[in-house]
Amino acid sequence: MTSLFINTLGPLGWTLLTLVPPAIIALYFLKLRRQPLEVPSTFLWSRTIEDLHVNSLWQKMRQSLLLLLQLLFVLLLILAVLRPGMEGEQKLVGDRFVFLIDNSASMGSKDAEGDQSRLDEAKARVLEMIDQMDSGDVGMVVTFSDRANVVQQFTDNQRVLASKVRSIEATERTTDILEALRVASGLANPGQSSFEEGDIQVAEAKPATAYILSDGRFQTITDFSFGNLQPVYIPLGTEASSNVGILAFSTQRNPDKDDQLQVFCRIARFGSEPSEVTANLYFNNELLDVARIALDPDDGTGGAQFDLGSLDVGQLRLEIEHDDVFPADNIAYAAINPPERAQVLIVSEGNDYLRFALATGEIRRIADVKIVSPEYLNGEDYPKEAASGRFDLIVYDNCVPKVMPEANTVFFGGKPPIDEWVFQEEQVLPQVIDVAQSHPVMNFVNLGNVSIYKANPIEAPPGATVLIESDQGALMTIAPRKSFEDAVLGFSFLVTEEDKTFFNTEWTKRLSFPVFIKNLVEYLGGVRSGQGEMSIRPGENYTFRSSGFASEVHIRPPSGRVRTIVPTADNLFSFGETDQLGTYEVREGSSDEVSRYFSVNIFDAEESEIQPKLEIETQWETIQGQETWLPMRQEYWKWLVVLALIVLLIEWYIYNRRVYI
Template identity: 25%
Template structure:
């Protein structure tokens, strides 16, 4: 017999102390208080009758003491939790990995696969033998242990109740490695995977997961697999017309037969497009929606069977995106006067232009872009990115050559070589621009030559200390460039490249990954409001809030009363949308077996019977006391 609760040595010490206390109180109970009474002669006869029964009285008092000591012994034994040695050796150490990925939200098992999985685990918990121990862990993009390795039924049932499916895939390799590490060195180790089988590979950065002597068991969940899904969704504004945007999405049919579906687009909560399409068996169909308008902030896409049939996985029928904020770019123009430049800047209503004479530079405030037209003053902080037009001074981050003129009748001065894939040349044609006079520009090794004449580079781009610049090596008034539609396009493309609204903007994050969310670099902690309304604090490092996102929808990140960022997240994972349940699980060529015996019933633990005996002895003590047997 072994004591797995309080150690035997501790029990003996407690028993000796408590037994001594019981005996002392018992002796004090037997001590009689002398009372003076009259008529002593009358009491002598009664006392002589009492002596005849003294032996019986002593026996009664001894029985009372024995009952009290028996109660104490039973309570101490219950604290020790005695178990046979055979049970100690044969007990299992079980880790239950419950798949909580998005596919477990499927409703083919009422009310859902995750609820069916929780019921299976509850049956295992209630069927644990007295020597078994179990740890319950939730497996999604991370592995979250929800209990300790314990045999306490209430703790395990509370852990099972806290399981909740997410909108992310399951990292099966991480889950198995956690299980192997947890069970290492324990007797009869076993990993039980409760899942629909939509699990990834069992290989991670450390290589294949080796189970060793750990037994692997599998509890399959799910029955059907009718599902259509949105597996891609993004949006971008047009660079030169920020009131309009384009949408790209992808829909997938995971079924083995063709289906008709309805695809809906919502802008700011209002229906903007409704179309019915037919998807072939296992077809992934991209859809492109150009030149849309009517939404200023949020976009949502929904898909459903056209005939009203039930989709077994609603989690991937809804996708979210956020349009880039249409903020005004602050532009500072340092010029003595240039009608062509000022007119081109009027074409974009989202430009806030401030013109300043070179002698009064800089203007008050901070700017996103500063345009130096024929001047090169010392750049002051707050000027933003820089556009040099016809630079000629020394205060520039590149070399400016001597002027060259278009005097050679055999060679026209213009753009002979162009990097037409560069963003600032989008929608432009510069190859036929005629230039009267220009200055060749020479940047550093890391700078980009965008346009070159036979006399040298005349359009370059680069950055210095994190500040971007673009330089055009001629005065636009000494060319026919401002007479072409390419001039305002070039100017607005350059400003748009500096502002970077369309270059780096992410319309939605993908669930199941670590997000790097732009935040105030002065903050260390940000408050993140989840799609379900819950709030939590997340750390901020180098101007980025770091968070493992596992829920689709719209989020709000706040680092202060006036610093709130809204963003979206989506489950766009074709693997999770393939919800056909698996009937077997194979890891490293080894098939998982069936789950061992778990019988719901009374657990054969001796301490339970000891407590029952305590109650019985207490009842006997109460009955004999009130019947005047032990008094």
């Protein structure tokens, strides 16, 4: 509650001010020193004689209107210094406003039975603020989830602003406010700013107020300075809200029984209840299995594993039975895709160990392998196959093509024909000191007891990842190229010296070598052995290549019309309309059969933890949340000063009339 008075003076100021009234009163008791003057009569000096009576210290003081007016003047000044006022109507402060409205998935939560969603509450509050805008004020409306969207550029038309706010809809996306703040700061700080007439450069800072309406479920704001942008955070939601959500749901082949599938899920509780939930697994909309999942009393997490056996291609859906305020994360989607074999070309000569590794039953199950000699690179067929994307993976063993193909590649002992790849001076007996076993290419690959005779340390293009590190530098690196990846090994398996060929390393004789070759084929060959596609989040792009070099593919979302997309020059398809949660069907060309599925899920702990944050953390400061926008205090001191001046004028007028009339 706002206090009636606000003290604006210190002890010394109040002491001096309180001495003024006694000083004024004392003036009316003082006897004036007058020079004696003889006159023939006192009749014309009656008024002067009255003043002599008043200024007599020993005479009773008579009523004086001037004294009352002077004391009233001082009293009004004292009250003005106390700044009397009270809380009035809540109004906006400033004349430039940016309304940042969070429309991420968690804003669809309803914190009470039958109540409006958090997004509905945010829209209602912004509409009230728009009504409070004065003539000439300008406002902008920006929504944000994982990306920002300028709903309405700066305008002083309140009807347009209100219409745009009412049209805002919820999304299923996660939350990231940074891009929205950068849009908002365009008006307050020098830089790029957007207006109705177009984008202009702001030469001078223009302060603005940014009203952030959100539940605060985003990361700490870093690498951003508000500058002249004044943030006001209005948290939405109820702290007592609790939620249970699915954070992971995936399928994979049983490592012991390759023809069987397994499903894994992880569930988390955000709040005090419940201690366990029931999870229902559906396959093609038919109930397949049910599990009771206990949630850890400390961290609130739990998981389950479902053994599916050998199932055909189809869609999986996991639902948890729990009635909470955020039902969007109570359902997760996955799919079983048809198997897809990798098309692999091996360009090699005389490396029997490489041939043996490619002839294993595991490789035959996941890939079609074609082995040719280096002379094949100079023939008529290779340039066409390399340019068309015929192969998913091409391995160059001790040889190099003239032009990089439209495929993922592996180079053993050779440098790709790209300037950014550099082989350093040859080193003898480099010692392997580290292997990136977290990378799929190096899974379960141990090189601790492997010796290498000669090798060339590698300098790779930007964005590369070192897979094998030695005391002389990187011996194997993988780097992106357009939509492909290139892996380069800095040493050959075979070397020739003085017309003699011998093995440069005994790695080919170790058990880890066939594992390494299998990893290469699986990862760079894009093998899908009938397991679920990697899930993506709402709004992310899904990219893939057509196995049959289709000229177009048709994608059916969970609901809505079918979308048709065409590939890029390297047979790459990219689909970005992934706002709906669920499983998407992909059909290639004119075929009616589904060639693959992909799923869209939230899978974000920050979004599922729906308790609102009462403050926003930034790199430099903490912004405390406010229940509503800034209230406007009704100040009365200005009116008291005006009234005091009027009293002073009246006192001056009366004094002059009394003396001269």
